Amino acid sequence: MKFGKIAAATATTAALAIGVSACGGGEPAKPAEPQASAAASGPKYAGQTLNVWRLGAPNDVQNKYMADLDAKFKEQTGADVNVQWIPWPDAQKKWTAALAGGEGPDVTEFGNDQVAAWVSQDALTDISDLVKSSPDFQQIPQNLWGYETIDSKVYAAPWGGGTRAVLYRKDWFKSLGIEVPKTWEDLVAAGKKIVEKKGKDVDGFAFNGGSDANMSLSPFVWSAGGDFAAFEGGKWVGKLTDPAFKEGFQFYTDLVTKDGISGKSRLSQNSVDISQRFAAGKVGMYVTGGWDIATIKEQSKGKVAEDQMAFFSLPNKEGSGPAPAFQGGNDIAIWKDAKSPELAAEYLKLAAGKEFGTRYAKEGGLLPLYPDALAEFASDPVQAPFAETFKVAKGFPASPNWAEANDTKAVLQNAARSVIEGKKDADTALADANKELETILNQQ
Numbered sequence: 001m002k003f004g005k006i007a008a009a010t011a012t013t014a015a016l017a018i019g020v021s022a023c024g025g026g027e028p029a030k031p032a033e034p035q036a037s038a039a040a041s042g043p044k045y046a047g048q049t050l051n052v053w054r055l056g057a058p059n060d061v062q063n064k065y066m067a068d069l070d071a072k073f074k075e076q077t078g079a080d081v082n083v084q085w086i087p088w089p090d091a092q093k094k095w096t097a098a099l100a101g102g103e104g105p106d107v108t109e110f111g112n113d114q115v116a117a118w119v120s121q122d123a124l125t126d127i128s129d130l131v132k133s134s135p136d137f138q139q140i141p142q143n144l145w146g147y148e149t150i151d152s153k154v155y156a157a158p159w160g161g162g163t164r165a166v167l168y169r170k171d172w173f174k175s176l177g178i179e180v181p182k183t184w185e186d187l188v189a190a191g192k193k194i195v196e197k198k199g200k201d202v203d204g205f206a207f208n209g210g211s212d213a214n215m216s217l218s219p220f221v222w223s224a225g226g227d228f229a230a231f232e233g234g235k236w237v238g239k240l241t242d243p244a245f246k247e248g249f250q251f252y253t254d255l256v257t258k259d260g261i262s263g264k265s266r267l268s269q270n271s272v273d274i275s276q277r278f279a280a281g282k283v284g285m286y287v288t289g290g291w292d293i294a295t296i297k298e299q300s301k302g303k304v305a306e307d308q309m310a311f312f313s314l315p316n317k318e319g320s321g322p323a324p325a326f327q328g329g330n331d332i333a334i335w336k337d338a339k340s341p342e343l344a345a346e347y348l349k350l351a352a353g354k355e356f357g358t359r360y361a362k363e364g365g366l367l368p369l370y371p372d373a374l375a376e377f378a379s380d381p382v383q384a385p386f387a388e389t390f391k392v393a394k395g396f397p398a399s400p401n402w403a404e405a406n407d408t409k410a411v412l413q414n415a416a417r418s419v420i421e422g423k424k425d426a427d428t429a430l431a432d433a434n435k436e437l438e439t440i441l442n443q444q
Helices: 003-016 020-025 060-077 088-101 112-120 128-133 170-176 184-198 214-223 243-257 271-279 292-299 341-352 354-363 371-379 384-390 402-408 411-420 426-441
Strands: 049-055 080-086 107-111 157-162 165-169 229-232 235-238 285-288 309-312 328-334
Touching: 049 060, 049 088, 049 341, 060 080, 060 292, 060 341, 060 354, 080 088, 088 107, 088 402, 107 112, 107 341, 112 328, 112 402, 128 341, 157 341, 157 354, 165 170, 165 292, 165 384, 170 184, 184 243, 184 285, 214 243, 214 285, 214 411, 229 426, 235 426, 243 411, 243 426, 271 285, 271 292, 292 309, 309 384, 328 341, 341 354, 354 371, 371 384, 402 411, 402 426, 411 426
Parallel strands: 049 080, 049 107
Antiparallel strands: 107 328, 157 328, 165 285, 165 309, 229 235
């Protein structure tokens, strides 16, 4: 991918660190001139089947949503939908295999920070005209299309916004007399008390060292004033050796090595693994999204009820408010090998349109992107911590190679593990990781 594309992605990503109030009050882009629909609906598509990939593990709420969406789609187009659920940790391998073998989806869900990487591999269809001609899409504030827009072309539609907060056992906090942490010190103290009272096989605050580890590490790094990398002078420059990054990194690894509030035997667990342990009564707190409430409720088979769980914003270093967390969300895109691009376009318009786009976000624990729906979250006790955190949220480096560094090569995960296992000190681990990160991000 040319650096021109990377620079464009970087510039648009900067616009994403916005507050919920800005999202709710931002003026949507003016509608483009009316264009002819990319496809006719109705009997034209009768007998056809669209292959859709959804990410994650489905629960009852998600299954109901998909059933309603697909029924409406069939009513409008006559076509059926084949939905395949892909676990998040397996997504990279599935997309890579699909790109190589040509046996991929027609429409697929993405994490919005992954779009640039797949655009650089020519895996996604340009949907710019579709976006311009959709009245619903024109209601989504323009600054929420940053990850999806590369070189002024749109390759995915935002489906739901999101950030991360701390899911905790509300009933444990009450019985143990723990207040919601307001500082990093409070967080450690709460974690220690949970381990002390619930047992050493319980993680007071679960360390995430798996595929989505940087979702948990980044709030500490950003709160300390650090960052992963910056695009400077036409290239990516790693920031892992900066004192601010080291401070956040050291605090996070100390949760295991110094504070003992997460077990050393579980250094590779990701959020899926942690949620399963949470459902089994083995975790007191961890960083995740709102969707885990429904999943844990089902996994625990009633042992962990919804009123026993709650979220709070991870506190910043100064204790003056929430720490910045990942400003993310999920997108929906048309795969380049879609057998019927026109039919896929009809599905994308329906799924990410105002009715089903709002439902997707609300029922999936994400923030809706349509301004009036987003404004409702200010008074929602479950969503309020996410809305609060969203005000100071930040994005990862908008390089198309970030997914390789973040997922495939696991640069920071390996660095953290080497420190916790005593193989390297923090300075050495971060220096080595910084070199690797720069090499990966600057690949063309």
